[in-house]
Each structure stands twice: as structure tokens, then as C-alpha cells.
Amino acid sequence: MAHTEATHLPVTASRVSRLPQSLMAMMLGLFIVGFVGFSHIDVVHNAAHDVRHSNAFPCH
Amino acid sequence: MNTFRAIVFSSVIAGFVVGAIVTVIQHFGTVPLILRAELYEKAAHHDHAATPDARDGVAAAHSHEDHEHAEAWEPGDGFERNAYTAAANVLTAIGFAMLLAAIFAMRSGNAGGRISWHEGMIWGLAGFAVFTLAPGLGLPPELPGVPAAPLLSRQIWWVLAAATTAGGLGLIFLRRSLPASIAGLILIVLPHVIGAPELDHVETNVPAALSHQFVVAVTMTSLTFWFMLGGVTSAVFARLDRDNPETLPG
Numbered sequence: 181m182a183h184t185e186a187t188h189l190p191v192t193a194s195r196v197s198r199l200p201q202s203l204m205a206m207m208l209g210l211f212i213v214g215f216v217g218f219s220h221i222d223v224v225h226n227a228a229h230d231v232r233h234s235n236a237f238p239c240h
Numbered sequence: 241m242n243t244f245r246a247i248v249f250s251s252v253i254a255g256f257v258v259g260a261i262v263t264v265i266q267h268f269g270t271v272p273l274i275l276r277a278e279l280y281e282k283a284a285h286h287d288h289a290a291t292p293d294a295r296d297g298v299a300a301a302h303s304h305e306d307h308e309h310a311e312a313w314e315p316g317d318g319f320e321r322n323a324y325t326a327a328a329n330v331l332t333a334i335g336f337a338m339l340l341a342a343i344f345a346m347r348s349g350n351a352g353g354r355i356s357w358h359e360g361m362i363w364g365l366a367g368f369a370v371f372t373l374a375p376g377l378g379l380p381p382e383l384p385g386v387p388a389a390p391l392l393s394r395q396i397w398w399v400l401a402a403a404t405t406a407g408g409l410g411l412i413f414l415r416r417s418l419p420a421s422i423a424g425l426i427l428i429v430l431p432h433v434i435g436a437p438e439l440d441h442v443e444t445n446v447p448a449a450l451s452h453q454f455v456v457a458v459t460m461t462s463l464t465f466w467f468m469l470g471g472v473t474s475a476v477f478a479r480l481d482r483d484n485p486e487t488l489p490g
Contacts, residue, residue, distance in 0.1 A: 197243070198243045198346065198486050199346060201243040201345070202342040202346045203342070204244060205243075205244055205247040205248060205341065205345075208335075209335040209337070209338025209339045209342065210335065211335075212331055212332075212335030213332055215331075216328050216332050216335065217332060220391070222313075223314075226312055226314035226315065227314070227324040228324065228325075230266070230321070232328075233270065233382070233383065233458075234266045234271070234274070234461060235458070236372060236379070236381035236382070236458050237398070238379060238388075238395045
């Protein structure tokens with residue numbers, strides 16, 4: 181498909197926003213893994229106990 | 241679909257698929273070993289003679305009241321416990337998939353091309369090196385009932401090992417220059433020179449053979465997990481990202 185000049189400009193402009201969006205998603209992912217695997221809250225620890233051991237996250 | 245939504249949606253889809261499969265693998269691989277180790281752990285708490293016989297053990301495993309964590313809620317053995325394990329696996333997979341998909345977004349954004357599922361698996365292998373291999377060298381996968389250094393110190397070292405390994409691999413494979421590669425190698429080795437926190441004297445009645453079996457089971461399960469997560473996440477992300485106005489070839 182042919183791209184006209186008009187489609188180029190907004191593409192270049194919005195490509196800049198791809199990095200911050202990716203970094204934000206990365207932070208969210210790390211937060212989720214941290215909550216499930218590294219929480220010191222007993223209830224969270226007990227619920228995810230077998231997963232922590234199976235993933236070799238530090239446990240107990 | 242914009243980039244953030246494409247990352248989150250593909251991670252959720254990949255997380256459910258891979259988390260479910262890995263739960264089944266763990267059910268036959270690592271979980272039986274954890275349950276067996278808990279028999280020894282509980283026997284030690286009961287001040288019984290060193291080794292429990294199997295029938296004693298099964299009885300002990302069900303009396304959670306005697307467990308040291310008894311004050312806090314914990315899922316009942318059997319279905320409830322497995323359900324929480326499955327949920328935690330799915331969440332963990334979603335979280336790790338977000339890291340991968342974010343990398344795919346940045347890579348395909350820069351290159352203007354798409355990440356293939358095969359390239360996704362290579363990124364999965366990197367995830368295995370960063371999150372299993374590197375921390376596992378200093379802090380091998382441990383069974384319940386094996387005493388270890390204070391939790392927080394091990395968590396800090398674990399995060400340090402994962403972070404430096406990620407940074408080191410990035411310097412070596414993404415920069416592709418000699419100084420960067422040397423710096424990367426130093427970064428990867430650094431946490432192991434510092435050394436993981438460990439106890440001077442470890443006494444446990446969990447058999448060494450069981451612990452060894454567990455290390456193998458965890459490592460292989462994790463390798464499978466990361467290969468699948470890399471492949472599935474990249475395939476789904478490429479699909480959802482296809483119509484992204486932010487990445488139309490310019």
C-alpha cells in the first residue's frame with residue numbers, strides 16, 4: 181500500500197511516545213512480579229508459596 | 241491499538257496461556273517435591289525423630305495449625321492451594337510478559353520491523369538467564385525446611401544479580417563494542433564476586449538428593465516457561481501491534 185506524505189508526519193511524532201509507554205508497561209510488569217514473588221505480607225506469601233519456591237524466588 | 245494497550249493485552253493473553261501450562265508442569269514437577277520437603281519441615285517442628293515415615297508425614301502435612309506461619313491465612317491443601325498456585329503463576333507470567341512485550345515494542349519501534357516468535361524465544365532465553373540462572377547460581381532453588389539467610393538480604397542480592405545480569409547482557413549484545421562487552425561481563429560477574437548471603441552452618445533433615453532433584457526440576461520448568469513466554473508474547477504482541485498507528489512503516 182502506498183503511503184502519502186500526510187501519513188508520515190503524525191507517525192514520526194507519535195513514535196516518540198512509544199518509549200515512555202513501553203517503560204510504563206515495564207514498571208507495571210515489575211510491580212506485579214514483585215508483589216506476587218517478593219511480598220513480605222504473610223497472606224500473599226502463603227497464597228503464592230509454591231510458586232515462589234518453583235520460581236526460585238527467595239522464600240521463608 | 242496504542243502501544244501500551246498492545247503490550248498489556250498481549251501480556252495478559254500470553255500470561256494466561258503460559259501460566260496455565262506451567263501450572264500443569266509444576267504440578268507434576270516441582271510441587272510434589274515441595275510437598276515432600278514439607279513433610280520433613282513439619283517433622284522437624286514436631287520434634288519427632290529425624291525422618292518421618294510416609295504415613296506420619298501425610299498426616300502432618302494436613303495439620304497446618306502446627307506450621308510456623310499458622311497465624312496468617314493460608315490456602316487449604318488440595319484444590320484451594322493449587323488454585324492459588326495457578327493464579328500466582330498466571331500473574332507472574334503476565335508481569336514477566338509485560339517486560340518482554342515492552343522490549344518488543346521498543347525494538348520493533350526502533351527498527352520499524354516486527355519481532356518474530358523465534359526472536360521472541362531468544363528474548364525468553366535472556367529472561368531465563370536474568371531471572372533464573374544468574375540469581376540461582378548464588379541462591380539455588382530451595383525447598384521448604386532448608387534454613388537460609390534472612391529473607392530481605394537474599395531478596396536484595398537476588399534483585400542485584402538479576403539487574404546486573406540484565407544490564408551486562410544488554411551491554412554485550414546490544415552495544416556490540418569491545419569496551420561495552422568488557423563492562424557487561426564485569427557487571428554479570430560482580431554479584432557473584434560479592435557473594436550471595438548464606439548461613440555459616442545449615443542443618444536440615446531435607447535429604448540432599450531431594451534438594452538436587454528440586455534444582456533440576458525448577459531450572460527445567462523455568463527454561464520451558466521462558467521459551468514459551470517469549471514465543472507466545474511476541475506472536476500475540478506482533479498481531480495486536482500490527483494496526484498500531486504509532487508504528488506504521490514511515
